[in-house]
Amino acid sequence: MRPLLLVLFFTASLHAAERLNVVMVEADDLNPMALGYMGHRVVKTPHLDRLAAQGTVFKNCIVQGTACAPSRNSLLTGTYPHNTGIYMNASSAGLPENCWTFPAALRRAGVYTAFYGKNHFRTDQLGFDLNFSTGGKVAVSGRKHPPGKDPYITHLHEKGLQDKLVAAYKNRKGLDIEFPLDEEDYLDSFIINSAIKWLKAKEARKDPFFLWIDLTLPHPPMDVPQKYKDLYKDVELDPVIPMRKNGLPASLAKDMNESPRNLTAYRRGYLAMITMMDALVGRLVDHLDKSGLRENTIVIFIADQGSMTG
Numbered sequence: 001m002r003p004l005l006l007v008l009f010f011t012a013s014l015h016a017a018e019r020l021n022v023v024m025v026e027a028d029d030l031n032p033m034a035l036g037y038m039g040h041r042v043v044k045t046p047h048l049d050r051l052a053a054q055g056t057v058f059k060n061c062i063v064q065g066t067a068c069a070p071s072r073n074s075l076l077t078g079t080y081p082h083n084t085g086i087y088m089n090a091s092s093a094g095l096p097e098n099c100w101t102f103p104a105a106l107r108r109a110g111v112y113t114a115f116y117g118k119n120h121f122r123t124d125q126l127g128f129d130l131n132f133s134t135g136g137k138v139a140v141s142g143r144k145h146p147p148g149k150d151p152y153i154t155h156l157h158e159k160g161l162q163d164k165l166v167a168a169y170k171n172r173k174g175l176d177i178e179f180p181l182d183e184e185d186y187l188d189s190f191i192i193n194s195a196i197k198w199l200k201a202k203e204a205r206k207d208p209f210f211l212w213i214d215l216t217l218p219h220p221p222m223d224v225p226q227k228y229k230d231l232y233k234d235v236e237l238d239p240v241i242p243m244r245k246n247g248l249p250a251s252l253a254k255d256m257n258e259s260p261r262n263l264t265a266y267r268r269g270y271l272a273m274i275t276m277m278d279a280l281v282g283r284l285v286d287h288l289d290k291s292g293l294r295e296n297t298i299v300i301f302i303a304d305q306g307s308m309t310g
Contacts, residue, residue, distance in 0.1 A: 019111075019208040021297040023288070025281055026212070028068065028118060028136075028219040030303035032059075034274055042235055044275045047282030048301065055299075063305045069120040071304040076101050076121060089120065103127040106210050112202075116195040117214030120304075128212075132194060137187065137216050137223070152190050161185060168223075174262070176269060177223035186225065188215045192280045196287045203291055213284070217277035222269030224276045231275060232268040240264060270307070 032038055036045040037052035038059075064074035069089045070081045077099055081087050084095055095101075103113045104127025112129050119126075119133035134152040135145075144166055147157040156162040161181055168180045183189055195213050202209060222229070240260040258266070281301065288294040 018296050021208050021293065022210045022300065023284070023297055024210070024212050024300040024302065025284065026072075026117075026214045027277060027301070027303040028214070028216050029305065029307045030218055030274070030277075031270075031306035031308070032303065033306075034218075034271065042232070042237060043271045044231060045278040047278050047285065051281075051285065051299065051301065063303075066305050068304050072120045075302075075304075076103070076126075078102065094121070101127040103210065103212070110207065112205075112207055112209040113212075114198060114209065115212045115214070116198065117191045117212075118216050119214065130198070132198075134187065134191065137219060137221070151194070152187055155190055156185070159185065169221075172221060172223075175221040175266060177221050179223050179225050183225045183227075186223075186276075188217050188277065188280055191215060192284055196284065199287060199291065199293065203293065215277060215280070217280075218270055218273035220266075220270075222266070222273060224269075224273050228272040228276045229269065232271050235268065235271075237264060237267055240267075 034040050034043055035052075036043055036049040037057065063071045065071040065081050065087070067089050069091055070084070070086050073084045073086045073095060074081060077084055077095065084099070085091065086095070103115075107113045107127055107129060113127065114130040114132070115126060115128045116132045117134060118136040119131075132151060135150050144162060145153045147154040153162065156165060164180050168177055179186065184193065191213065192215075195211065199211070217224070240263045285294070285299065288297055288299070
């Protein structure tokens with residue numbers, strides 16, 4: 001399946017003279033067909049389904065890279081990877097000097113710009129007034145980090161939770177992890193809650209804002225709280241499409257040895273993560289509703305690229 005970038009706009013009753021706010025939520029590794037409004041017969045995504053019903057769904061947008069960093073930097077700049085020079089996640093040099101980015105353009109136009117969540121950019125090139133970046137799931141996948149630089153790591157330290165979470169990652173079985181903390185201490189819960197806290201502080205100000213929220217869901221490993229996994233524990237899924245190794249380079253073929261049983265377990269975990277992601281998007285939109293911000297705010301939902309899930 002070709003990777004798609006789905007963009008969802010939602011607008012309420014807008015007045016032409018107003019300068020609108022924009023909230024953009026980006027999912028990580030989201031297959032576009034694994035959403036209720038795209039026709040998936042099993043997945044539970046009620047909040048995104050409602051947004052889709054009330055807004056506009058763009059189905060033919062193609063991401064410019066099949067990995068996080070190339071895709072996100074192309075989105076940031078409106079250019080191709082051969083323009084940015086970023087072809088893979090390990091491209092550490094960052095963007096060319098003085099590269100145009102749309103957040104910086106918004107900032108120059110008088111829009112307050114804020115970023116919350118997983119960051120696959122060089123932070124000095126973002127063009128944001130506020131940069132609340134976390135390291136993503138790799139920041140807690142089996143190794144400890146000192147507090148201070150990553151706000152999520154600092155959060156875990158302050159609550160005495162990092163050792164417990166690191167142990168869960170170290171003891172994982174394949175891609176499945178039994179999440180050992182409260183749901184509110186999950187990385188994406190922390191990201192959404194932090195963004196909502198920022199929105200509450202912005203309510204008294206009248207200047208327009210652009211808020212980019214980058215989630216880590218539904219990127220593996222399958223580490224969401226058990227209640228989401230239980231939703232799909234006994235659900236019958238469509239058969240796994242057999243993997244074809246003929247004609248593939250040996251470097252690719254060696255990674256295609258998963259059994260249909262393991263792939264089915266992976267897909268159940270993937271759907272569980274999508275449902276948690278949906279719940280968090282719903283929490284964010286509920287806040288926009290209750291605060292009155294939704295009246296002059298455009299909500300955009302996108303993904304950096306989509307995983308093939310058999």
